Amino acid sequence: MDLLLDIASAVLLLTGGFLVFVGGVGVMRMPEFFTRMHAASVTDTGGAALILAGLMLQGGLTLVPLKLAAIFLFLFLTSPTASYALANAALLSGVATACRNQTGKQLPEDRMDPPSAPNSENSLAAEAPAPKTVARKSAKKAAPKRPTKKAAKKPAKKSAKKAARKKS
Amino acid sequence: MEWVYFGTCIAILITMVLAVVRGLMGPTIFDRVLAVNMFGTKTVLFIAVMSFLSGRPDFLDLALAYALINFIGVFAVLLFFQSRGVRREAEAEREAGK
Secondary structure: OHHHHHHHHHHHHHHHHHHHHHHHHHHHHOOOHHHHHHHHHHHHHHHHHHHHHHHHHHHOOOOHHHHHHHHHHHHHHHHHHHHHHHHHHHHHHOOHHHHOOOOOOOOHHHHOOOOOOOOOHHHHHHHOOOOHHHHHHHHHHHHHHHHHOOOOHHHHHHHHHHHHHHHO | OHHHHHHHHHHHHHHHHHHHHHHHHOOOHHHHHHHHHHHHHHHHHHHHHHHHHOOOOOHHHHHHHHHHHHHHHHHHHHHHHHOHHHHHHHHHHHHHHO
């Protein structure tokens, strides 16, 4: 019986460790913020659940499994909440739209997150080139439409140029 | 059984290092917050596994405390940065109004 418990908890612990490791590599290597969040959630759900379950099997009939269950419950209440708040904040601040304009192929500069100041230029650049036929029209329109905002003038022109170049 | 705990500890430690690297080079501020959140969760798991490895399950209380602190900290930072765009726009409007 002890051997069976040991084997079961070893399997759970090692699987959990593997999931945690995979999530860490994903957070390191994924190209964009939301995909990184996806990788982090793998460690928060699968990894944490399996590791804590594996430890619970080793606790025996003491207070230890109860404490582990409390940690488990708390992690599973808080980590989705934190993930939701993080995604919401990113979406509201416009960071995440930098990579949204990929309809088919991806531009190499769009693949990674912008190096700095993602709010002004990249959100505009993401708006302009939609499907290819509409791209020219909307880019032409966009230039005279914008001048109400002083700061937005330059990036709009830039993106219009970019779209025209892409078309030709 | 020790080597299983040991292997899990190693995996968690590697992930913590990767999270720190992502936090240091993360292009946006949300990447850094994500890395901090992940680091905190991994700290909880690491303390839990470590308490079994060293045979002192009392450390689990510390793990619980870490989970609480991590949650509160992430939320504080996020509430601050969530309204940053709004604040900046308001500031820009005020500047333009002058």
